[in-house]
Amino acid sequence: MDKYSFLNAAHTAYFADLYEQYQKNPDSVEPSWRAFFQGYDFGSETYGMNGEVVEGVSTQMPEHVQKEFQVVKLINGYRSRGHLFTKTNPVRARRKYAPTLEIENFGLSKDDLQTQFSAGETLGLGTTTLQNIVDHLESIYCDSIGVEYMYIRKPEEIEWIQYKLNINDNHPKFSEDEKKKILRKLNEAVSFENFLHTKYVGQKRFSLEGGEALIPALDALIEKASEYDVKEFVMGMAHRGRLSTLTNIFGKSAKDIFSEFDGKDYEQEVFDGDVKYHLGWTSDRVTDTGKKINLNIAPNPSHLETVGPVVQGIVRAKQDDKYPDNPSQVLPIIVHGDAAIAGQGVVYEVIQMAKLDGYKTNGTIHIVVNNQIGFTTNYLDARSSTYCTDVGKVTLSPVLHVNADDAEAVVHATLFALDFRMKFKRDVFIDMLGYRKYGHNEGDEPKFTQPLLYKAIAKHSNPRDIYAERLLKENVIDKGFVKKIEKEYKDKLEEILEDSRKVEKTEITPFMQNEWTDFNTAEEDKMMEPVDTTYPKDKLEKITKAISNLPEDKKFIRKIQRLIESRQDMFDEDRLDWAMAEHLAYGSILLEGNDVRLSGQDVERGTFSHRHAVVKVEDSEEEIILHNQMADKQGRFFIYNSLLSEYGVVGFDYGYAMASPITLTIWEAQFGDFSNGAQIMLDQYISAAEDKWKLQNGLVMLLPHGYEGQGAEHSSARMERYLQLCAKDNMFVADCTTPANMFHLLRRQMKADYRKPLIVFTPKSLLRHPKVVSTVDEFATGSFQMVIDDKAVNADKVKTLVFLTGKFYYDLLEKREELERDDIAFVRIEQLFPLPVDDMRKIIKKYKNADDIVWAQEEPRNMGAYSHILMNFEESKDFRFASRRPYGAPAAGSSMRSKIRHNQVIDYVFDKNKDNKRKYIN
Numbered sequence: 001m002d003k004y005s006f007l008n009a010a011h012t013a014y015f016a017d018l019y020e021q022y023q024k025n026p027d028s029v030e031p032s033w034r035a036f037f038q039g040y041d042f043g044s045e046t047y048g049m050n051g052e053v054v055e056g057v058s059t060q061m062p063e064h065v066q067k068e069f070q071v072v073k074l075i076n077g078y079r080s081r082g083h084l085f086t087k088t089n090p091v092r093a094r095r096k097y098a099p100t101l102e103i104e105n106f107g108l109s110k111d112d113l114q115t116q117f118s119a120g121e122t123l124g125l126g127t128t129t130l131q132n133i134v135d136h137l138e139s140i141y142c143d144s145i146g147v148e149y150m151y152i153r154k155p156e157e158i159e160w161i162q163y164k165l166n167i168n169d170n171h172p173k174f175s176e177d178e179k180k181k182i183l184r185k186l187n188e189a190v191s192f193e194n195f196l197h198t199k200y201v202g203q204k205r206f207s208l209e210g211g212e213a214l215i216p217a218l219d220a221l222i223e224k225a226s227e228y229d230v231k232e233f234v235m236g237m238a239h240r241g242r243l244s245t246l247t248n249i250f251g252k253s254a255k256d257i258f259s260e261f262d263g264k265d266y267e268q269e270v271f272d273g274d275v276k277y278h279l280g281w282t283s284d285r286v287t288d289t290g291k292k293i294n295l296n297i298a299p300n301p302s303h304l305e306t307v308g309p310v311v312q313g314i315v316r317a318k319q320d321d322k323y324p325d326n327p328s329q330v331l332p333i334i335v336h337g338d339a340a341i342a343g344q345g346v347v348y349e350v351i352q353m354a355k356l357d358g359y360k361t362n363g364t365i366h367i368v369v370n371n372q373i374g375f376t377t378n379y380l381d382a383r384s385s386t387y388c389t390d391v392g393k394v395t396l397s398p399v400l401h402v403n404a405d406d407a408e409a410v411v412h413a414t415l416f417a418l419d420f421r422m423k424f425k426r427d428v429f430i431d432m433l434g435y436r437k438y439g440h441n442e443g444d445e446p447k448f449t450q451p452l453l454y455k456a457i458a459k460h461s462n463p464r465d466i467y468a469e470r471l472l473k474e475n476v477i478d479k480g481f482v483k484k485i486e487k488e489y490k491d492k493l494e495e496i497l498e499d500s501r502k503v504e505k506t507e508i509t510p511f512m513q514n515e516w517t518d519f520n521t522a523e524e525d526k527m528m529e530p531v532d533t534t535y536p537k538d539k540l541e542k543i544t545k546a547i548s549n550l551p552e553d554k555k556f557i558r559k560i561q562r563l564i565e566s567r568q569d570m571f572d573e574d575r576l577d578w579a580m581a582e583h584l585a586y587g588s589i590l591l592e593g594n595d596v597r598l599s600g601q602d603v604e605r606g607t608f609s610h611r612h613a614v615v616k617v618e619d620s621e622e623e624i625i626l627h628n629q630m631a632d633k634q635g636r637f638f639i640y641n642s643l644l645s646e647y648g649v650v651g652f653d654y655g656y657a658m659a660s661p662i663t664l665t666i667w668e669a670q671f672g673d674f675s676n677g678a679q680i681m682l683d684q685y686i687s688a689a690e691d692k693w694k695l696q697n698g699l700v701m702l703l704p705h706g707y708e709g710q711g712a713e714h715s716s717a718r719m720e721r722y723l724q725l726c727a728k729d730n731m732f733v734a735d736c737t738t739p740a741n742m743f744h745l746l747r748r749q750m751k752a753d754y755r756k757p758l759i760v761f762t763p764k765s766l767l768r769h770p771k772v773v774s775t776v777d778e779f780a781t782g783s784f785q786m787v788i789d790d791k792a793v794n795a796d797k798v799k800t801l802v803f804l805t806g807k808f809y810y811d812l813l814e815k816r817e818e819l820e821r822d823d824i825a826f827v828r829i830e831q832l833f834p835l836p837v838d839d840m841r842k843i844i845k846k847y848k849n850a851d852d853i854v855w856a857q858e859e860p861r862n863m864g865a866y867s868h869i870l871m872n873f874e875e876s877k878d879f880r881f882a883s884r885r886p887y888g889a890p891a892a893g894s895s896m897r898s899k900i901r902h903n904q905v906i907d908y909v910f911d912k913n914k915d916n917k918r919k920y921i922n
Helices: 013-024 031-038 063-085 118-123 130-141 155-170 176-199 214-227 242-248 254-261 304-322 338-343 346-353 390-395 407-424 451-458 463-473 481-500 537-547 558-573 578-591 647-659 672-686 689-693 719-725 739-751 776-781 808-819 837-846 866-872 874-878 895-910
Strands: 053-055 145-148 232-237 281-286 292-297 330-337 365-370 399-403 428-433 595-600 637-641 663-668 700-704 732-734 758-762 800-804 824-829 831-833 852-860 880-884
Touching (some): 063 130, 063 145, 145 155, 176 242, 176 254, 176 463, 214 330, 304 338, 304 346, 304 672, 330 338, 338 390, 346 647, 399 407, 463 481, 595 647, 647 663, 672 719, 739 776, 808 852, 808 895, 852 866, 880 895
Parallel strands (some): 365 428, 399 428, 595 637, 663 700
Antiparallel strands (some): 281 292
């Protein structure tokens, strides 16, 4: 039973049990109840909530004791529902909620206001009047900050929060210097936006006006966090206020921002750049106390919440790499918009990661810049929940709602959130309720859709002027102070603007440049150069031995034991399968000192049960990772089964790879099709980040692909979509057919002195196919082959030359052996992008007698690599194409129908005279 549930008046025996527990051992009950009980002598009688005697003589509960209970209910009412009655909305009247917190709703009256109640002990007030109790509760729960926390299930967290709230009545007590600093940061926020508004009239900037308190809040957060020994901050935020944050918090030169507003070209031709409010930034800052800290704000696209998982991945990579003993030294901050945090599902995915071993980052501070409007959509149409932050309750995180006009309250709430995160290593949410002075962008007219709201906003003073007026009344500043600091700041901006207009081109500073110092950029010609991926045979043997022997003192399922031991057999017999390709690639990378991270749904065992990188002890389920036991000095193998998410997890692993280019970071889809749940990450980051933001990334995506009659969602990894995203030099796309090629492909990803995303269409049926094996020498001395020629035929006899990719090769090979044909050659294109056109042309010349050149694929004609080949290989316009006919779905649900279609394509490959169009089943 929840400790507070007795206050619902249903569980009358609870109080009796609690009091009995107190009598036996006072220290065993919560401090607030201990204080309450100390004020009473109940004698031999213990009463329930409704006045009945639970034990002892049956008499009516004395009235003053009944009243004490009503006051306790009142206190609990404020704790549970006080946030509904706050003064947190600067431009709108609050919605009405019932019942209210009027004392009459708790069985009390105005006649009780001067009565002394011991229930004040639970608030740290001691025995005091009901009036003092109500005033204290109003101050804590119903002023500029509303707090939601009573749903938390850990008593120590609730007690900590209540203690913090009771200090200073949940009102800050800043020094005069601290208040002046808050005002200065508010002035920077207000003046910066005003300056841009006058110099770049009508240009989009997504101003912070109405939410300027974010700037002093972030400044105070960073300063205070450095006192907690936080070394690095990673922040993600969308458009609103981003430019001000970059300049006034992260130290980006306003000169660069002005150059971006002026629309100048970039100094480098390697990338195309992006709009100014999408760009990332990295800088070092020295705090007021002399501590050096690293600040990062991640680039983000207009899919506003996409940056959330990326930030978490960046943070986790930094924690794993630099701060494994104290991960809290890297602090993630995510700034949301109210419409986005409520409306976009990736927020839920990220929040569900917060406590998972593979994805936790020791707590994130979430700040919502709440405009109460999304583009033109009213908040009532933007969510069903009461608050935009209600998703935070998934992890029972505390939420603070705060009036953005009250700068001190915003700073206070932010520092409260920081203290909670550092203490409990959990997420916390701040809902900063403000407004948006202009439309969604400065070219919109917001009165079209919110005329009443924008009439109120037009008359409303900005947070700086509101705060300055307050400080004037407190005699903290004099009348000329604001004009003085505003003039100083704007004069400085004028000088910077003049300087910026003397510069012809915009220079973009790379994000997290320190992590990427040793890496070069690579254009397509460099991507086609061979990379030495050889690895000594004796070391391969050492890896094999380590991953083939389970601890003798532990019990394992017999089938698993045989499977693990078979790895050594494969090595000894010189027949290494697909799983061994992975294991030896990972092992070699680890022994070379790099880390490997692999995550995704069921990756520990592998969806098709081929990997078994994590082995469970039978009687305890203890996890054994043999890759981490190969040598005293080696990299770390991180492998995690993910939550059932694609969008969030791909974003997380992309962020991880962004922050750690020395780690082989891999995401594997359960089936290749499932990556379509992460399509936004593919479009906005994986394919485009280097062009937009000058960002390299070495994320590997393993996508099981192949037509084995398993229906529409389990056949195709949507090869055509990735190939359509390919351009110039933005990523690698591969479809390997041999274990050795897979081994070298993975090693190439780490051995190159640059990083590109790598998309690999991996097999399902080939994982245990008897012909899909490679020799140890092919692993040790080979290299990645972009094209694999057909060594089983005499080129002079070949009449039909077939280019193809992936698992379809083995289907055609089986048919060729069945037909005993020696006039047809199968050439495998193992790298689809960049397409090895020179090698393909050499192949065509080699088969000089082939008058029939075919592109063959098992996918429908409107899918697979068909259009990619047509677009990128000029000679292909004269090819004969063999494929399924175009379909809307990737594959048939009927295994019989799928088999018929598959065989028809195979028949057409071998007989160009077959009409493969009319015979398809529709």
